[in-house]
Amino acid sequence: MACFVRRMTTMTEKLYWSDPFATTFEAEGLTLSAFEGRPSVVLAKTLFYPEGGGQLGDAGTIVVGGVNLAVADTQVDDAGVIHHVLAEAPVPELEELARGAATAVRGTIDDRRRRDHMAIHTAQHALSRAVADEASATTVSSRLGASICTIDVSRPSLADADLARAEDLVNAVVMNDVPVHAQFPTPEELASMDLRKQPNMAKAAAGVRVITIEGFDITPCGGTHCTRTGQIGQVRIVGTEKYKGMLRISFHAGRRALVDARARHDVLSTLASSLTCGVFDVPQAVTKLRTDLKGLRTELDAARAELAALFAKEILSTVPTGTPHVIAVARPADDLASLRTLAGKLAESPDLVVIVTGTDAASGDLVLVVQRxxxxxFDCGAFVQSQAKAQGGRGGGRPERAEGRFPSATSLDALASAAKLALADSATQLR
Known part of the structure; x- marks a missing residue:
């Protein structure tokens, strides 16, 4: 979301506004404090950008009188005070140093993290403008995370062609390397600007910082940005999903775009190698594999059905007919699909209740299918649920067929005995 910043005196002077590329600074004096229960250091001025406007806070180090402090995060409180949140509790010596008003302080931000944030934040501005121009979709909020960046736009969906045009437009602006600059316009100047998103006018009276991508986008924002669009490097849309009636667009920029593209290429190259084809032939090779697999599955299903029919015939030849009966069959090597097929064939005999079990190759669990x-x-679903509760397993289903997964030590004979009792009870209830 856009971040609106008042131009007013606060306890912390924001050096990152005047030079976003600076990495070190010096100050005098410090205050030990805390932010949401975490120890922090407050300085009179800082290069550390606090989290806000969708952008994460800076990290780095602060050196005070020979004491090195790791800054894990930077946050700002409701009073506008910037907290350098420490990775660890401050050492006792720091309390003594904090008492000196002229104690020398030297801070160094994580330059790679800062440049990453500058690239993705500037890219977010440009992408929001491009999506608005090419797809009439207004950015409602944004989040520039540590691994993925997103914008939420005010439409439930966008065509791939719209997204492609927006991506092309952003990268054209990047390649044109146009200037990006920040300013605090007067109220009169602000009123005349073609802002992509209007600021809160209550805050506008105190001054609003505006970021301009020359000839392309003008937006109120307090974050750190590139000074030219060429510093972004590249912008890539990498995914979309529906979110609260809107569309969430995920993107990468700068080094992240390179790392992501390289990772995707490595995956595709590995796949191409395993398929013994070129990278651009992978879709065709995968299509052929899917076609072949579908044919093999059809053949397997036919063979499975034929085998189940033969095995069921052999079993049924030994089973009494004309009276309700339970049969239990152990097939340790069969998968669940085979168990289902066999249970179905056996249950073609109208008087039978069938329990067929196998062994899960990965977990060793007993897998069973019960069919009448x-x-x-006989209520198969109720039976499996009751036995799952008794045996410490899980499962259920419909009265005519149910499935379960039980501990490996579960006795098939015990299950068969329980089924016989349940079958007898169901027969009694019908009288």
Whole structure:
């Protein structure tokens, strides 16, 4: 979201506004404080940017009288005081140093982190403008995270062609290397600007900092930005998802765009190597694999059904007919699909309740399918649920068929005995 900054005197002078590329600074005096329960240091001036406007805070180090302090994060409180949040509790010597009003302080920000933030924040401004121009989608909020950056736009969906045009427009602005500058306009100047998003006028009276991408975008913002668009390097849209009735667009910029593109290329190259084809032939090779797999699955299903029919015939030849009966079959090497097929074939006999079990190759769990014949009133779902509770497993299903996953030590004989009792109870209830 846009960040609106008052031009007013606060306890902390913001050096990052005057020179976003500076990495070190010196100050006098410090105050030990805390931010949301974490120890912090407050200085009269700083280059450390505090989290705000969707941008993460800076990190780095502060040296005070030979004491090195690791700054893990930078935050600002409601009074406008910037807190350099420390990675660890301050050492006792720091309390003595804090008492000296002229104690020398030297700060160094994480330059790589800062430049990353400058690139993605400037890219966010440009992308929001491009999406507005090419797809009539207004940016409602933004988040520039440590691994992914997003903008939420005021439309539930956008066509791929719209996104492609927006991406092309952003990168054209990047390649044109136009100036990016910040200013605090007067109220009269602000009123005449073609702002992409209007500031809160209550804060505008105190002064608003405005970021201008020359000839392209003008937006109120207090973050750190590139001074020319060429410093962004590249902007890439990498994904979209629906979010609270809007569309969330994920993007990369700067070094992140390079790292992401390289990672994707490595994955694609590895896939191409395993398929023994060129990178650009991967889609065709995958399509062929899917077609072949579909054919093999059809053949496997047919073979599975034929085998199940033969095995079921052999089993049923030994089972009494004309009375309700439970049969239990262990098939340790069969997968769940095979168990389902076999249970279905056996349950074609109307009086039977069938329990077929196998072993999960990964976990060793007992996997079972329980299915009844057409004339049986046995409730398979209720039976599996009750046994899962008793055996420490899980499962359930419909009255006519259910499935479960039980501990490996579960006895098939015990399950069969329990099923016989349940079958007898169901027969009694029908009388």
């Amino acid at each position: 014949g057409g004339s049986s009133k």
